[in-house]
Amino acid sequence: MSGKPRLTYLNGRGRMEPVRWLLAAAGVEFEEIFLETREQYEKLIKDGVLLFQQVPMVEIDGMKMVQTRAILSYIAAKYNLYGKDLKERAWIDMYVEGTTDLMGMIMYLPFQPADTKEKNLALIIERATTRYFPVYEKALKDHGHDYLVGNKLSWADIHLLEAILMTEECKPDILSAFPLLQAFKGRICNVPTIKKFLQPGSQRKPPTDEKFVAVVRKIFNI
Numbered sequence: 329m330s331g332k333p334r335l336t337y338l339n340g341r342g343r344m345e346p347v348r349w350l351l352a353a354a355g356v357e358f359e360e361i362f363l364e365t366r367e368q369y370e371k372l373i374k375d376g377v378l379l380f381q382q383v384p385m386v387e388i389d390g391m392k393m394v395q396t397r398a399i400l401s402y403i404a405a406k407y408n409l410y411g412k413d414l415k416e417r418a419w420i421d422m423y424v425e426g427t428t429d430l431m432g433m434i435m436y437l438p439f440q441p442a443d444t445k446e447k448n449l450a451l452i453i454e455r456a457t458t459r460y461f462p463v464y465e466k467a468l469k470d471h472g473h474d475y476l477v478g479n480k481l482s483w484a485d486i487h488l489l490e491a492i493l494m495t496e497e498c499k500p501d502i503l504s505a506f507p508l509l510q511a512f513k514g515r516i517c518n519v520p521t522i523k524k525f526l527q528p529g530s531q532r533k534p535p536t537d538e539k540f541v542a543v544v545r546k547i548f549n550i
């Protein structure tokens with residue numbers, strides 16, 4: 329093995345995308361193994377590689393880590409993106425859980441039946457603009473710094489930018505009533521490692537399409 333973290337998942341966003349974002353923002357190169365068939369997934373289970381028979385799985389520092397949240401907090405702590413003390417960590421956790429909830433709604437949208445999609449899209453837009461974004465807008469205002477927590481880039485900023493870009497894919501002008509989030513987006517997109525990740529040809533994955541939905545259904549029998 330090269331020493332680089334190795335990510336095992338499907339060739340799409342899903343639950344692995346925040347891991348790709350965090351590693352890329354930390355400036356860490358990583359390798360990826362893409363599951364394309366049910367057989368590949370079953371072999372990993374048979375070989376005892378997946379603790380709970382689920383992916384994402386990330387090989388890092390001699391561990392085969394599963395559970396997205398555990399993977400992300402390990403990477404955040406390892407690369408100094410997890411605050412300077414317990415209180416900063418608690419704030420980062422709260423902000424990240426908020427963006428995780430919002431991104432979860434968006435992640436499931438392409439898997440929903442056509443007749444409920446429109447209703448759920450409207451709910452995502454409502455939740456983003458009335459529940460989640462006001463919190464981050466106020467946090468930036470009250471805090472008065474360029475970042476959500478402390479005066480330094482953290483996992484919370486990286487996760488929020490990912491969520492902003494995902495919600496803009498649902499509604500391009502979704503930030504129109506949030507001037508501080510617009511400025512935040514501009515700043516964080518310009519962090520050199522993130523800027524690189526946002527360029528075409530990076531390991532960032534495109535929005536989930538019908539083809540990817542079909543692969544997910546085939547591999548996980550859903």
Ligand SMILES: N[C@@H](CCC(=O)N[C@@H](CS)C(=O)NCC(=O)O)C(=O)O
Pocket residue numbers: 342343381382383384394395396397548
């Ligand atoms: N709590 C786990 C959930 C992982 C999960 O549901 N993974 C899906 C793919 S995105 C999976 O492996 N599904 C197969 C199964 O649960 O049997 C995490 O956050 O990583």
